[in-house]
């Protein structure tokens with residue numbers, strides 16, 4: 001900034017110059033009229049808005065204003081809530097049929113129907129995030145103490161029905177502490193044995209420890225092959241997948257053996273309680289179905305068998321029997337012959353129909369002609385049952 005004398009003394013400037021040539025300078029003019037006018041309009045608007053809309057907060061409350069919406073004072077929150085309700089109503093209407101189809105279908109049928117399955121999975125994702133992810137992880141990948149839902153190592157079973165039961169009724173594993181007076185040393189031995197067994201061909205389980213496993217009653221719940229029992233939710237001990245993970249897996253297994261699972265009054269017991277969602281008001285039965293389908297496809301659900309094939313009855317005219325025009329012998333024979341012809345075309349003729357017609361014609365036997373016709377009609381009905389019918393002989 002230059003400190004020279006003001007070269008423009010008569011001018012209404014502030015004396016501040018911004019360049020050496022002293023021609024970039026600060027003037028002291030009135031702001032433009034349009035600028036001032038907008039400012040006053042703005043000020044008036046502020047006063048108007050402050051009175052009209054809720055404003056000025058005071059002790060735990062605020063000025064309510066005059067803006068009215070259906071008799072209630074307007075606030076942004078009520079406006080948002082109304083928009084959300086409107087959206088929900090729209091969604092409900094739009095997806096009502098699909099929701100109903102989910103409610104009405106069995107879990108298997110939902111999985112077999114691509115559209116229902118996709119809908120169930122998409123809507124269950126949020127439900128899972130809200131209700132399950134805190135324990136089981138966002139993608140069902142599990143957390144320490146909470147089982148993985150995205151693999152096929154199930155405590156209670158990976159069929160749709162079992163998964164649905166787990167969610168509806170909850171689960172609570174039960175393993176007694178210190179079975180039959182196990183000592184600390186025996187617990188350590190068992191833990192080593194289990195961990196080594198879990199390593200498969202790379203492990204070196206001590207065969208003598210297997211006797212201890214049997215003697216102390218572990219076999220009763222975890223079975224002779226250590227594979228566990230899904231009826232009891234007793235974990236598979238042979239696969240090195242640990243339900244109660246820990247940095248020191250050996251110590252964790254020892255703890256499980258000494259303090260059990262879900263044992264009351266044992267502060268060191270392993271806690272393992274899956275809440276029962278069927279009895280809570282948090283989610284409804286349809287939502288449980290969606291969640292079961294969702295968990296089932298996370299990675300480890302038992303395969304769902306294809307639906308039994310429905311027998312299709314052909315609508316093709318080829319199978320429509322010709323009806324006799326009257327009860328006269330000639331008409332009945334004509335119908336029998338026409339139907340027998342269709343039988344031959346379908347490869348479904350009964351062996352003796354042709355012979356019967358010939359015989360009836362020779363003897364003019366009405367009863368025999370009727371019998372032949374009935375037989376030909378039956379053969380046609382049989383042939384029309386697509387896929388299941390073929391030549392009878």
Ligand code: HEC
Pocket residue numbers: 128131132133134135136145146147148149153154155156157163166167171172173174233271272273274275277291295
């Ligand atoms: C408070 C934590 C918690 C919440 C919330 C929770 N779970 Fe669980 N869940 C568990 C525990 C713990 C177990 C294992 C129970 C046991 O070991 O006996 C389990 C077990 C399961 C099983 C059986 C797994 C198997 O291997 O057989 C399924 C399926 C399951 N949960 C699904 C869900 C779904 C779906 C939700 C949400 C609606 C949910 N869980 C919410 C803790 C939870």
Ligand code: HEC
Pocket residue numbers: 155172173174175176179182190194213216217218219220221222232233234235236237241242243244245253256257261272
């Ligand atoms: C009354 C049945 C019962 C008996 C007896 C029993 N267990 Fe268990 N055990 C369970 C159940 C149930 C679980 C799984 C708990 C859960 O996840 O909810 C379990 C879990 C375990 C686990 C944890 C596995 C993991 O994945 O983290 C170990 C280790 C174990 N048992 C070892 C033993 C040993 C060793 C014995 C014998 C001393 C034994 N159990 C006896 C029912 C039993």
